[in-house]
Amino acid sequence: MLRTADEELTIDELAARAGVTVRTVRFYASRGLLPPPRLRGRVGLYGADHLARLDLIRELQNLGFTLTAIEGHLERIPDDAPPEELALQRALLAPWTSDQAEEIDREELDRRAGRALSDEETEQLLTLGILERITDGPDDNDEQRLRLTSSSMLNVGLQITELRLPREMLLQAKHIVEQHTSQMASELRELFAANVLRPYVERGRPESERERVRTAADQLRPLTIQVLVNGFQRAVNDVIRNHV
Structure with a gap:
């Protein structure tokens, strides 16, 4: 305020x-x-x-x-x-998601999943990066200490574990997604900085432009996500058509 x-x-x-x-x-x-x-x-x-x-x-x-x-x-x-x-x-x-990483134990993980997860299912969630194992504490039972990186992705991860996909495939898919999304995020940020932020700063941060910059930043978040999702869907459709 x-x-x-x-x-x-x-x-x-x-x-x-x-x-x-x-x-x-x-x-x-x-x-x-x-x-x-x-x-x-x-x-x-x-x-x-x-x-x-x-x-x-x-x-x-x-x-x-x-x-x-x-x-x-x-x-x-x-x-x-x-x-x-x-x-x-x-x-x-401001972060683009309200998700905060949090430390949980196996009992809390099972409660959120709605059932007792097997060790294999937990390992798959670790492979996907939805869970991380915490090993820097003094607790002797470190295997039970987990970090949930995204509560909103837990249900997605559980659905993926039900597909029984090979671990190596999941690792490669995770790498592909992270590599390309990181590159897109970096390039889009630089595009916004070069065309909006830096000109604003170079003009001496004029008060008359301040609200326009803030509004652009706020509105571009949901718009960018929607464009990326739609663009990915179209790209998948193109790949399917080209390989029929």
Whole structure:
């Protein structure tokens, strides 16, 4: 939520509003992640821009950015960037899926599957990358500690296991999908950056264009997914026709 630009907060009020400790605010400031406060006498006052930066830092942390990576990202944003510009940065970084990887045990996996899964079925889910085995903990029973990478894909994975396909085939299919989707994601991101983001930055991040950029980023997510699905379906149809 954006705040009014003339809002002034002490460091204690800033920390409380942002949901962090005063020590955390001071640490971020010492690393250059927050611009200096405005001084009134000997009291430092913070504003909506500082709150927006703290929101952005939290978003970057949730996305798995290291502190060094966060510093590198914020270095590219001017210290005097308004809260609206920082909100745009958050929108551009928003994940395309709400799925979060989570640690589960075999009992919870069986509960979500609706039945007790065999070791073979669990291995196939591991092969597909829907599950990952956690082996970095102190627990002696590490084989029971699993990471579910995508809860929305669990049902899809279970349906695939019922097909009893060879493991090598699944590995090759997974590699093909990951290779091409990663390449498409990288190329489409660069296309958007070259034609929308970089021109916006080069023009000095004009306020009049900010909402257009944010809207384009938001609306392109579902549109891109739909185009990719339809394009893949057409490509499969073409392959079938060419091999009849």
